[in-house]
Amino acid sequence: MGKKVTVVGAGFYGTTTAQRLAEFDVFETVVLTDIVDGKPAGVALDLNQSRPIEGFETKVVGVTTGPNGEGYEAIEGSDVVVITAGLPRKPGMSRMDLLGTNAKIVRQVAENVAKYAPNAVVIVVSNPLDEMTALAQIATGFPRNRVLGQAGVLDTARFTNFVAEELGVPVKSVKTLTLGSHGDTMVPVPSHCTVDGKPLSDVMSADKIEELVVRTRNGGAEVVALLKTGSAYYAPSAAAARMAKAVAQDSGEVIPVCAWVDGEFGISGVYLGVLAEIDATGVRKVVETKLTDAELGSLKAAAEAVRAKQADVASM
Numbered sequence: 358m359g360k361k362v363t364v365v366g367a368g369f370y371g372t373t374t375a376q377r378l379a380e381f382d383v384f385e386t387v388v389l390t391d392i393v394d395g396k397p398a399g400v401a402l403d404l405n406q407s408r409p410i411e412g413f414e415t416k417v418v419g420v421t422t423g424p425n426g427e428g429y430e431a432i433e434g435s436d437v438v439v440i441t442a443g444l445p446r447k448p449g450m451s452r453m454d455l456l457g458t459n460a461k462i463v464r465q466v467a468e469n470v471a472k473y474a475p476n477a478v479v480i481v482v483s484n485p486l487d488e489m490t491a492l493a494q495i496a497t498g499f500p501r502n503r504v505l506g507q508a509g510v511l512d513t514a515r516f517t518n519f520v521a522e523e524l525g526v527p528v529k530s531v532k533t534l535t536l537g538s539h540g541d542t543m544v545p546v547p548s549h550c551t552v553d554g555k556p557l558s559d560v561m562s563a564d565k566i567e568e569l570v571v572r573t574r575n576g577g578a579e580v581v582a583l584l585k586t587g588s589a590y591y592a593p594s595a596a597a598a599r600m601a602k603a604v605a606q607d608s609g610e611v612i613p614v615c616a617w618v619d620g621e622f623g624i625s626g627v628y629l630g631v632l633a634e635i636d637a638t639g640v641r642k643v644v645e646t647k648l649t650d651a652e653l654g655s656l657k658a659a660a661e662a663v664r665a666k667q668a669d670v671a672s673m
């Protein structure tokens with residue numbers, strides 16, 4: 358049997374994710390759902406008509422879902438479900454301003470995912486990311502390793518892009534890392550950043566590194582301020598699609614994700630951005646990266662900042 362992936366939410370993030378997943382040509386089916394009548398079916402039709410040009414065989418199926426779970430039969434048998442449903446930020450808003458509205462949406466979606474795709478690995482992207490990932494795990498009742506969130510692949514890509522542009526080198530020469538939360542307590546980790554294998558601190562001043570760290574932390578808001586009508590989706594969808602592919606291909610690759618941390622780094626009982634091995638089971642293992650004392654301190658502070666909010670979502 359070929360692999361099946363569902364993308365819930367056919368907004369900017371969901372449609373671009375569905376496109377990337379289809380163009381990988383590794384899934385048999387990509388299901389795209391939304392509550393807006395006709396939109397997912399229209400996008401699916403359009404994407405399927407690109408198949409002869411792009412040269413992929415994956416079939417995209419678009420389904421409108423109802424408030425009582427109508428239409429969710431279409432997701433049955435999904436190996437992976439990517440949840441993008443929820444409002445994006447407007448200029449001036451923080452991700453946390455979306456908490457109440459998106460909690461209702463994510464809970465309703467997650468309950469239906471549990472009912473119709475009980476064996477799926479769930480990748481959450483709706484904001485605020487760390488809290489919505491925790492909520493999706495509670496609402497599905499899935500094992501914690503089977504629910505993860507997308508933030509680190511995107512934040513790391515943003516950091517890498519800024520470093521490559523600043524130094525005028527190809528992005529493939531640059532390796533960076535961000536951990537922590539997808540928000541104000543994001544923890545860029547300069548000690549793990551290299552350019553052509555050399556430590557970043559050898560080729561860039563401390564002030565410039567700090568400037569790019571701050572720009573990375575505000576990377577989403579910078580795009581929101583320019584777009585004015587929504588948030589970023591090209592780099593975010595690339596990140597979520599890459600995670601879904603790692604699950605579908607059982608790759609075991611180590612990537613930064615929002616995962617349940619239980620003892621690693623001396624931190625327990627919280628969803629947090631860390632490096633993890635991703636395979637068909639979701640998070641196979643959280644990788645304990647070696648950190649400087651300052652970086653570890655920042656990671657612990659990030660864990661405490663998101664822990665309280667994640668406890669709140671249980672009752673949302």
Ligand SMILES: NC(=O)c1ccc[n+]([C@@H]2O[C@H](COP(=O)([O-])OP(=O)(O)OC[C@H]3O[C@@H](n4cnc5c(N)ncnc54)[C@H](O)[C@@H]3O)[C@@H](O)[C@H]2O)c1
Nearest residue numbers: 366367368369370391392442443444445482483484507593
């Ligand atoms: N994790 C990240 O790195 C990251 C990056 C960018 C955006 N985001 C978040 O992703 C989410 C989606 O962003 P977007 O730009 O696609 O927004 P969008 O407004 O373009 O799309 C959201 C879609 O969700 C749909 N929706 C709402 N309730 C639903 C439900 N119950 N079931 C199914 N679909 C439902 C809406 O109809 C809409 O089409 C936002 O919360 C945004 O903040 C996260």
